[in-house]
Amino acid sequence: MERLQKVIANSGVTSRRKAEELILAGKVKVDGKVVLELGTKVSEKAKIEIDNVLITREDKVYYLLNKPRGVVTTTKDEHQRKTVVDLIEGEDKRIYPVGRLDYDTTGIILLTNDGELANLLMHPKNEIEKVYIAKIEGIISPVDLMKLKNGVIIDGVKTRKAKVKLKRNDKINNSSIVELTIHEGKNHQVKKMFEAIGYNVLKLKRERIAFLDLTGLKSGKYRKLNPKEVKRLYSLTNNN
Numbered sequence: 001m002e003r004l005q006k007v008i009a010n011s012g013v014t015s016r017r018k019a020e021e022l023i024l025a026g027k028v029k030v031d032g033k034v035v036l037e038l039g040t041k042v043s044e045k046a047k048i049e050i051d052n053v054l055i056t057r058e059d060k061v062y063y064l065l066n067k068p069r070g071v072v073t074t075t076k077d078e079h080q081r082k083t084v085v086d087l088i089e090g091e092d093k094r095i096y097p098v099g100r101l102d103y104d105t106t107g108i109i110l111l112t113n114d115g116e117l118a119n120l121l122m123h124p125k126n127e128i129e130k131v132y133i134a135k136i137e138g139i140i141s142p143v144d145l146m147k148l149k150n151g152v153i154i155d156g157v158k159t160r161k162a163k164v165k166l167k168r169n170d171k172i173n174n175s176s177i178v179e180l181t182i183h184e185g186k187n188h189q190v191k192k193m194f195e196a197i198g199y200n201v202l203k204l205k206r207e208r209i210a211f212l213d214l215t216g217l218k219s220g221k222y223r224k225l226n227p228k229e230v231k232r233l234y235s236l237t238n239n240n
């Protein structure tokens with residue numbers, strides 16, 4: 001038996017918080033009856049409807065993909081470009097990416113049909129660490145590295161404190177390699193952070209999400225997470 005809002009969130013249709021709103025609004029039926037009480041326990045076999053539409057409950061799957069350049073992080077692209085979901089072969093469950101990487105960004109991305117975990121990992125309150133390696137145009141100064149660390153203004157809001165490590169200053173090619181660790185996930189966050197202090201990002205790769213990295217995975221390759229890893233991801237979140 002599981003709590004109704006958790007089952008709804010797990011089905012991937014919406015977040016747990018939204019599921020609670022739907023329940024309170026009288027839009028959720030269990031075995032044909034409207035349920036208004038949050039936390040109602042439901043069995044594996046219970047028929048759950050939202051606005052009279054049956055939700056499907058399926059086994060959860062979790063993939064870790066090394067996204068190549070030139071692939072979009074959506075489930076479908078209106079311009080028929082390849083998506084991260086297309087790269088996962090033989091999976092008929094409705095999986096989707098957790099968060100986003102730009103078309104030209106490479107590296108680690110998770111895909112799942114577990115809506116609850118996806119929402120938890122993306123919620124800023126859970127402060128899931130993401131590590132990026134950025135190649136930028138120009139030689140970055142210590143002062144600018146400090147600015148990135150303390151937070152810069154993007155879209156009118158200051159970014160939270162970040163970890164910043166200079167990996168290389170390449171004077172010959174006029175570029176620098178910087179490792180940036182952030183907990184937020186605003187759209188184009190890393191590129192905008194560098195832009196805010198006057199640098200253009202030439203290449204961007206995400207190397208790590210929490211304890212997960214790309215060990216053993218070439219570009220375009222993926223693997224399933226094991227149950228221990230899934231449990232560990234849940235344990236990093238404020239899951240209540």
Ligand code: URA
Binds near residue numbers: 101189192
């Ligand atoms: N920040 C960016 O600017 N792009 C990405 O793809 C990910 C983080």
